[in-house]
Amino acid sequence: MSRDAAMAAERDAAIAAETEQSKTADGLTVYVGVVPAEIVKGPPTHVLLSKGPHEYQIISKSPHEYDIVAAIFDATSGERVSDGVVTAEVSGLGLSGSKTQLEPMQIAGTTAYGGFFDLPGSDLYIVKLTVERGGAKPAVLQFKYDHRR
Template sequence: MSQVFKGCCAAFLYGVLLATSLGGLPASAGEGGLYRKAGGIEAYIGFVPAEITQGHAATQADKPMHDGVPRGHHQYHLVAAVFESDSGARISDAMVTAQVSGLALSGPRKAMDPMTIAGTTTYGAYFELPGADLYTIVLTIKRAGATKPVTLKFTYDHRNP
């Protein structure tokens, strides 16, 4: 099987996975799990193994998605879909950061890059989830013209990935 074909298949699979898991979500789901709402913003998050993103199309001209797929075990791609609470419209003009921390630890904070998949904008970044743990994910969303960012806190159970 050619490398081009493998890359296209991986990109297609990744796009389908994200589109079905985040793209069709209504912005009115109940509170809890991988969904949070505060300050007029709603967000859904999800993790996929980093190797699934291998071969995904560049997010900017001549630049691989998030500077490339990290190597090594326990690498995951965090994806966030962000919406306006009132209208349900997808937010594509925000600066989004995420901090992923294991139980009783302070994890790294990273800027999440905007991505267009299946005609919709989501935000993504790679994180290491080194073990079976409960992880706290803190999303900070700053929209252009907003006086303060909105912070959303999630809990992700990675004990049975």
């Protein structure tokens, strides 16, 4: 293997290690996906807002909006969790982030949780999920999402 090929393979391995898609903690296995909002909502559009009786301003939907989707399973039984309250906090490295409750949604007859976030820059983002179920201790799982490519 050439030196350039070895360096490329090492770089690709490092990027793969930084981008995590599943984790198991506190009795849950969670899979996370991040997709451009256009896949869910359709292409960005312009919205016409009235500022006054004859004034209008055109505002574009954010081109940096992404949908974060979490599929959650009981780690022991493998059963899908459909009764959770899931909160996500998304932040760039060293920055405070935005936090929102993910909404349950049906995908192919199964429950997943999702919500929209702005990822405005090329950065390594931290996605922190908190899953609450009944009286059990909340499960907290942290993922890295590489948005630098």
